[in-house]
Amino acid sequence: MGISSKVLDLSLRPLRVTGQEMYPATLMMCKLLWFLLFASYYHTKFQGLPHLPLLPILDILRPVEGLYNSTLKTAYWLGGFALLFNLRVRLAAFMLGVIVLLIILSDRTHYRNHTFICGCAFILAACHKKDERPWLLIIQLTVVYIAAGLNKLWEVDWRSGQFMAHWLRGNSWFNWFAEYFGKLGFGQFLAYLTITFEVGMGLLFLSKRWLPVAVWCAVGFHIGLYVLLGGQTFGHFLQSALVVMIATVSWNSEPLTLRLPKPPNKLLLLFKRVLDPNSQFEISVHNSFGFTQNELGKFDGIGALRSATLRSPWFYWWGLLSMIVLHRYIQHPPGYYITSFLMISLFALSFPYETLQKNIRGTQVS
């Protein structure tokens, strides 16, 4: 293997998720979660810790504050590197989860739901073996949504519509509807709609049969909020939740054949190597162009293309990167409409009818 080939091989490692210590979709999720933290400047949190810790015993580390912060920071970078380059990925994910929880416990002002969900997802991902679907992560999603709904139901101001009426007071579409239904009345309607959605989605996540529907509802719910609230991502909770849902994807490992009318040239083979870092595609010469899923040939054409998309790390990486860049650098009004369109398109591709059918039939694809 030449040097250029080795460099290419190394640079494609962050895209490799098969044949590792984790189920491919779970590993994909972990890599993206780390990148999301990185893109949110999480590395700037490693200073001045501990400070007003939620766990008071952590105050004993104050005399060695510098060492504590450096250790956490080093472990964070090493964990990220190990995850991206597939070195002891379960250990790396576990370590990153513990670091996120330690940061929250070390400074109560650092508590955020969008980082807490990342910490939990890292630890729960590490609890599964490579051939296991991540059922703990699915329970986690259930707990997040049901608890969020029931917590709101517990609040008097949510039940009366006061919270919504106050929170959305500057929102033009809310004020338009409020003129007809009253601020509290319309606020109450939205509050119960939100609670119903959250609890309902949480329950759907528990059912293998309805899992894809739960994912779709959650995606619709988050994107709906994103559009209606003018690009609100709740910290990076929207991105984190969507990334955690990647863990629900059945990573189809059946070989997929790319049919070509003539033998591939060197350039095409290089493209194939870059675009298929997990070597999940085979090329065959055939009189027609297209994709075929080998198993009973049942995913032909668009169906096979969707199947190919689902197992392509490029798809997930570009999805997250586009979301981050569009949201951060193209401000609304076009920014969040484009981001919403992108998110809907990505998920429309990623959760096709076939996946739903497979789940309904109870077929385990591993």
Added chain:
Amino acid sequence: MTRLHTLGLLLIAFQLAAFVYAKVVDSRYFCWAPFDMHTSYQMEVVIDGRALTPQQIKTRYHLDHKGGNPRSYVEILGPIQQYEETYGKTDGAQITVRYSVNGKPEQIWEYPPKS
């Protein structure tokens, strides 16, 4: 069921316990309560007759001198009280926090509490 599965289930059980705990206290840590209540606040801190600047307040409590919190007002008052009862015990800080939950009438919290 492996030991790691048990560990994962314990992490989830911890969140469920936090959910139950949040029903008896006003804090909302680890229980998935995003946007349960919206608190807007503004604080003033005086030490030795001199008001702290916004930057000094930020350094002291890791909180902005004014802003909002989408979970619970305890996430603002709690850190301040914890600081004054621990690291800043001898500073003799006089603190006034004016806050409003969900747009309702403003309340005033003071430290040290007036008996």
